[in-house]
Amino acid sequence: MSDVNRLPAPFGRLIDRSETVSFDFEGRTISGFKGDTIASALCANDQWMISRSFKYHRPRGVLTMAGQDANTLVQLADEPNCLADKYPAKNGLKVKAQNYFGSFDNDMARVVELVHRFLPVGFYYKTFNEKKQSWSFWEPIVRAMTGLGAIDPKADFHESYYDKQYLFADVAVIGGGPAGLAAAQAAAEAGAEVILIEENVALGGSLGYARFDAEGVRASRQLGDFERVLAGTKGVEIMTGTICSGLFSDNWIPLIKGNRFYKLRAKSIVVATGSIEQPAVFRNNDLPGVIMASAAQRLIRLYGVRPGRKAVILAANDDAYGAALDLIDAGLTVAAIADLRPTVPQTPLVAAVAARGIEILAGHGISEALYSAKTHISGAVLAPVTGEGTLGGGGKSVACDLILMSVGFSPAGQLLHHAGAKFGYCRQSDMFQPVELPAKVHAAGSVNNVYDLGAVIADGKRAGLAAAKDAGLNVASVPAAITEKGNVGRTHPWPIFPHDRGFDFVDFDEDLKYHDLINGIADGYDNVELLKRYSTVGMGPSQGRHSAVTSVRIVSRETGVDIAGMSVTTQRPPYTPEKFGHLAGRVFDPGRRTAMHHRHLELGAQMMPAGVWWRPAYYGGKADRTNAIETEVKAVRENVGLIDVSTLGGLDVRGPDAAEFLNRMYTFSYTKQPIGRSRYVLMTDNAGVITDDGVACRFHDEHFYVTATTSGVDAVYRQMLFWNAQWRLDVDVANVTAALCGVNIAGPKSRQVLQKVCTDIDLSPEGFPYMGVKMGTVAGIPARLMRVGFVGELGYEIHVPAGFGEALWDELMEAGKPEGIRPFGVEAQRVLRLEKGHIIVSQDTDGLTNVWEADMPWALAKTKPFFVGGRSTEIMGKMKLARKLVGFTLKDSGDPCPEECHLVLKGEEIVGRITSAVKSPSVGKVVGLAYVHGDDSAPGTEFTIKVQGGRRITGVVTKYPFYDPENKRQEM
């Protein structure tokens, strides 16, 4: 076996030795067991270097074994920046290290370290700007060096499956360590429905890897107790391997497990996320072989991996001695323990270590880690502590391949930060702690600055009961806050020992050394937020988990500002990086199809998006576009055409005040509108800007059917509800856009066709005149019929319940066969309406167009007291018009048809633009609509259009309609 560092059972509670896995790391075959992470398997195989650092490309290995650091980010075939100490080892994985040039073992970018003196903090702000060309020369080089993992943009787009699920709970407990277990148990016993969320594959937290007693039995006994009790407790749903990545307002909690993104709404929350062990600062504290004491314990107990052979421990608390005992039990040699404390308290753990003959150097620190092979440490220099952050000279070198750091903790308070908790500095424990929690959020355990195991469990119980009470359960009494927290002497206030020769790292992610921070402060960036932004401390993938507290300590000392008044920089979501795929899930943004969609496809339609809908643009091949549109136009002008107008907005306005309501919503007057007639509707907003149009059909004294534009109907509906919330008129508004579908049958032969399928309606010009509306049946289908003139021919819009859409289409197509009926699409309709000079709101109007500019004062009622936008319209009516929408043709018929939004110029000044233009098949020349200068709007006035390539052509203002100016055809 190549896993030379594997320890025998019972070490390795998470691995299953009956099943081996093997994968590739940088061309090397790595074998491990089921249950291993990539990182634990690599360590087992003596592969300590896992990545190259961000700036200096220094070798880096595991630091926390808890998914908390950037050192173990690796590249998978389809995933960059993958946490190797979390990701399970699987057969066939292709794992590569990140951020190296050339080979991993001999990274060419290591040369950056040689010139580190020339790259002080924020160096890029201070140079490369000597001349303008400097940065254009250097930027590509700097840019090429940046980043960590890579994506392969050339790779086939693979779309992984991700989905989402909602969850609900009375109490959500986040963290399955002793505090979380106690909280879950207490809340459940109080009757709450509890969801317990644990990011690791097994419950237990520190009970799974830490040592609380000399004998090393308390943790597993305690965990066993919890497991037994929980198994018999109703109401706890346990989700292991599940990451809670944030806490949002109103206890809205994202959870990630596998390919599923859960969104949990909990009545109350217990955050029991524990603490994050903090590193010490000394020279070469970043190299492989220097790890957290808890990381060594995790390797040993969880994965059965020996973290080295000979260790030196940098200690400042009792936990270091528990770790020392673990190392000894695992067969390692502990060469020495350098304890920063001047005197080491004689606790049972210390006594047990002393009893094993381990050298304990009180009042000593590590001044540097030594290395020989450049990819792993080979020793440590121990020296006496002479003051805060200073070590005496003449340190003693001790050979070792492992240095454990056990100097303190910091609360894993990210989730509490997200929820809006305030943290303050606790002088007794030299740690930050939550001092103000939001309602219905509780903290328990070491995130709450409680460390003694018994106290942690009591704190968990307290929080669990408090949360159950918050969730509305009957809880007799909630215990008072824990006073004996066991947090004193856990964390050293200044485990920071800068070295003359540097490489004493404060931030491993960003390769920031002690003096980078000192120099940043000296440059004037002397508060933690400014220093973070200037030096980038805490901005890397681990988001300051190991650097934030150190930088606060440094800023406090350098500036003389009391640390008690300071806070770490704001912690923002997510707690753990979330995959885009998780967040996206299965996007539900359906495109809408009309009831006749399949008929269009059968007829060879090219579909186009129209608002949320798909509509036929034209019928025929893409290559045949122009011809197809012209043929469709011709069919309508000379014969009969059929267009699907289902996407048009439809609103049923009913009630005694229906007419008054429309009077206020639209510019026209509706109170005297006869039943059986339609009227144009034009909507403006408060600023007098045109926002929509359509027609209002009066079917009854108290019933109007109002149409709106395809893309505007939802906003129109909202506006109607918005205004009537204030007016309180007796009307009911229903958006029936999707309930009804419709067609427009148009052309000189439309009556002839319709007569064949319409038996109960008098279709004669007298019985059903232009602008008339009727209800009846078409081919037996109940229908609303309107005589409209949008395309400028005799025509009927027929609106029927959506379920009958296909039948209506088929009946009309069949009935029209002898007349040669032809379906036509949106493109032909655009031509037809433009020939008639009908505007399309939002194409021929923009965000500022008013009624006067659009030349539509005819749509204003003269004698009504109010409509939305009326006052603005009145005021603007008295102002000089800066621009006006006019019809135009081209002076020189040889000029090309301008495109929509080509500019109208007066001299070189922009005064307007073309909004619609087409080479009209019916009129035989270019016709269009354009905004021209207010002074140039009289028919016959010439104006300049700037077309493709900057060419200027001349337009001539022309009265419209361009086609059938007397409107005889539509009124047939």
Place this chain on the structure above:
Amino acid sequence: MIPAFVPLKILRYGFRKKYPAERFIPKQQDLKKSYDVVIIGGGGHALACAYYLAKTHGITNVCILERGYLAGGNTARNTAIIRSNYLTPEGVRFYEQSLNLYRDFSQELDFNILYSERGHFTLAHTDAAVRTSRWRAEVNKQLGVDSELIYPDEIARLCPHLNMSDHVRYPIMGALYHPPGSIARHDAVAWAYARGAAKLGVEIHQQTPVTGLIVENGTIKGVQTSRGTVYANRVMQAVAGNTSVVAKMAGFRLPIKTIPLQACVSVPLKPFLDQIIVSGSLHVYVSQSSRGELVMGGSTDPYGLYGTRSTLDFKEGLLGHMLELLPMLGEVKVMRQWAGMTDMTPDFSPVMGLTPVKNYYIDSGWGTWGFKATPVCGMTMAHTIANDSPHDLIKPFYLDRFVDYQQVGEKGAASVGH
């Protein structure tokens, strides 16, 4: 002649034993009793204004009052995109001047702001968006701004990573391509102006909230602060996110709604995305920073709020659309999200210049487009304060335009596409 690419200035760091520290702004002093000009707010706009007041107009008895830390508001929170491809001639001229000042910034201020031309693509997924893109392109070109409407073949060539398939919810039909579109290090812009202003004598006071304004007979006389009263001949407010609150202290109302705008970044990736991609229909914009992070944002939140909380909905919506544009990013991870407060105006243009209170000036309404305007705001507001008369470039942005029906409609160029 030394070639331009030799980074001379860096040598002094390597060859000196002791780091030659230079405070970019002096340690905080006591407040004086009075100043010629007091500027409320210590963000990019305020600092730029102070710099140009001192440099161009010789007014150096200037005091900046910042409630928190320097440039910690929207200057710190924006996504650092610079462009001038606006829709109205007024907007285009204004932002083009800003872009020109940015181009020379690193040399003029002797501070490398990592200004980087990346090319800016506003994707169009509908006929209407194609039309608006053409409109903007035509206006831009007429005013000398490099801008072009391009179609799918060209988009695919210039942005090879985009999903150009027809089989998505919103196929890409065209794009407004603006080659000068750039990104820069946003904090550095503010720091550079702070250093430049401080060198000329401007005082910068952090952690000094303004608690009230002293207005007598319609004229500003001074401000009350957490550290006492300060008198001033002229006062400007440049406090994005709190504009209405401060204006209320001065006694006038603004047509501004304050709405959060959120953004997020990915874990650093090796550079692969050189362009700035914006999609109005999909409510997405993305670029890759000099640190390798994908910097992403969308439209403003659906409701107003004076607060900068993050939401989950924002990320879900944004990343859903992001994967439609760049489907190969499914396994890439979001590292951090945050929010800023945007002061939205009805016409998506700023409100700048004189106010109803004499000698009190306003730089506001910066919605989602404030960072790119930082230099030109500083320049024009300094002119406005020095002369008690608005600079020509900002005359269209006067407050009473909403009463006069003289709006400068930039919605088509501003929403999402910051």
